[in-house]
Amino acid sequence: MIYARNARKSSRSDQALDKSSERHKTPDPLSQVFSLLNVRAARCTRFEAGGNWSYRFPAKPALKFGAVIRGDCWIDFGDEAHHRLATGDCFLLANAPAYVLANDQRLAPEDGMAAFDWSQSDVARHAGSDTVLLAGSFGFEASDAGLLLDALPRFLLIPSRSPSAPVIHSTLEILDLEIRGTGIGAAVLTDRLADVLLVQVLRAALDQSAGEGLGWINALVxxxxxxxxxxxxxxxxxxxxxxxxxxxxxxxxxxxxxxxxxxxxxxxxxxxxxxxxxxxxxxxxxxxxxxxxxxxxxxxxxxxxxxxxxxxxxxxxxxxxxxxxxxxxxxxxxxxxx
Known part of the structure; x- marks a missing residue:
């Protein structure tokens, strides 16, 4: 706080309030890291599928999130590592490896990037909507990407039973509405909501990890x-x-x-x-x-x-x-x- 030369001297309570205000204005370490990394949502999409299906997606040196809004499916990384995903589950992929999303693991997977016209819409559909997933990716300053990606496991699951799931689900509901909607500013909102979702998922991961598996991020808490x-x-x-x-x-x-x-x-x-x-x-x-x-x-x-x-x-x-x-x-x- 700056005072004019002839103004009264600040009291101790004034000084305490000033210091308290300064503390509140100081971003926490993770927020500062995000700011320097220039973390930004690249794109958010919705995937709807009915019947039996299996799609393969390529590896991508990025951070991706996915969430099951309805139904269930499998995510398979091809090295005997596969996980069942149920309604309400949310996950992160760091340095995203190639993977298969399917509700029938017996099917030979189709090319997920070629099967849909992603250039025309943020919503992809296959024979119904028994299963619905939201997905998105994040961009970084290229030389800094490893700072966050290397701290995270390849696959990080926040299950629907997690104590943090209701908060995450609330964000996903709004994100889903914006992806499907046509209102003005939808692109801005989806980007901001994706940023919020990323922080919420990292918080949930810290709560469930008990200080393991998240590299230097664990040190912050x-x-x-x-x-x-x-x-x-x-x-x-x-x-x-x-x-x-x-x-x-x-x-x-x-x-x-x-x-x-x-x-x-x-x-x-x-x-x-x-x-x-x-x-x-x-x-x-x-x-x-x-x-x-x-x-x-x-x-x-x-x-x-x-x-x-x-x-x-x-x-x-x-x-x-x-x-x-x-x-x-x-x-x-x-x-x-x-």
Whole structure:
């Protein structure tokens, strides 16, 4: 809060309200990661089928979601991994492998992409609507896609019996109406609803995973490690040390380091470095100068910042900055929150 020079001094309650407001305005770590990844829904579709059917869909290096609105079917990955899908089930496919959707596994699968005219409609139909599925995919900044995809299992199922299923189902109902409807702004709404659905499914997955199988995402909901990550995200320019972080979350240095690395896959200060450089790359993309970026992230000189940037991305920030205007392609750094 900014006061005029002659205004009264703020009271402690005013200051507390200001600080509380600032905390509420600070996005949580997952929201910040989503923002930097520029997560966006690519397309949402509806699939209706009756009778006996089986369709094969190709592998796609993307994040896809699917949900059964009516009926049931099988999803088969061709390596003896197949799962029964029932009404109300929702699932994610990370780095989506080739798969078959079918209600009769004895049938030879048809080509799911060739069987329907996806260019003309977001609704595909086959002999009725005994079974109805919604599906969609998400796009990312290409060099950052692995940050989220590598943290997720190939197939993540949120069953209809999950405590989170009613909330997800509410979003799916609205999404279904928009896919089938012709109202103005339908494309905007389907994109936003897909974004909401993705976060809801990840929340449900965290609730049911008990801290297993979701990579660094699990760390965000760990009481102490999650707090440490929030501190680093809220003030990346702060000269954090291992001692300061461990004291802030009431853990010993050794216990903190061990637990952090087991959940995140990186040592705390290595994570901090990579988070700063991801922020730096975003600032450079948006036109910030190297010197301004260095100062904003707490570096005492362009040289110190340049060494840190090159350590993570393998090239100097000035080259990256100039390359944005020419469309130059840069090698990707490690996707572990790099």
């Amino acid at each position: 760990d009481a102490r490690i999650g707090k440490a990550i929030r501190l680093m995200h809220e003030d990346a320019a702060q000269p954090w040390t291992l001692e300061a972080l461990s004291e802030a979350i009431a853990m010993s240095r050794s216990a903190f380091s061990k637990r952090f690395k087991s959940l995140v896959g990186l040592a705390p200060l290595d994570y901090l470095l990579r988070w700063r450089m991801r922020l730096a790359r975003d600032l450079l993309r948006r036109g910030a100068t190297v010197s301004a970026t260095a100062a904003q992230l707490g570096y005492s000189s362009e040289s110190a910042f340049g060494h840190a940037f090159k350590r993570v991305y393998g090239h100097a920030p000035k080259r990256y900055w100039r390359g944005q205007a020419t469309g130059e392609k840069f090698p990707n750094a490690s996707n572990k929150l790099s």
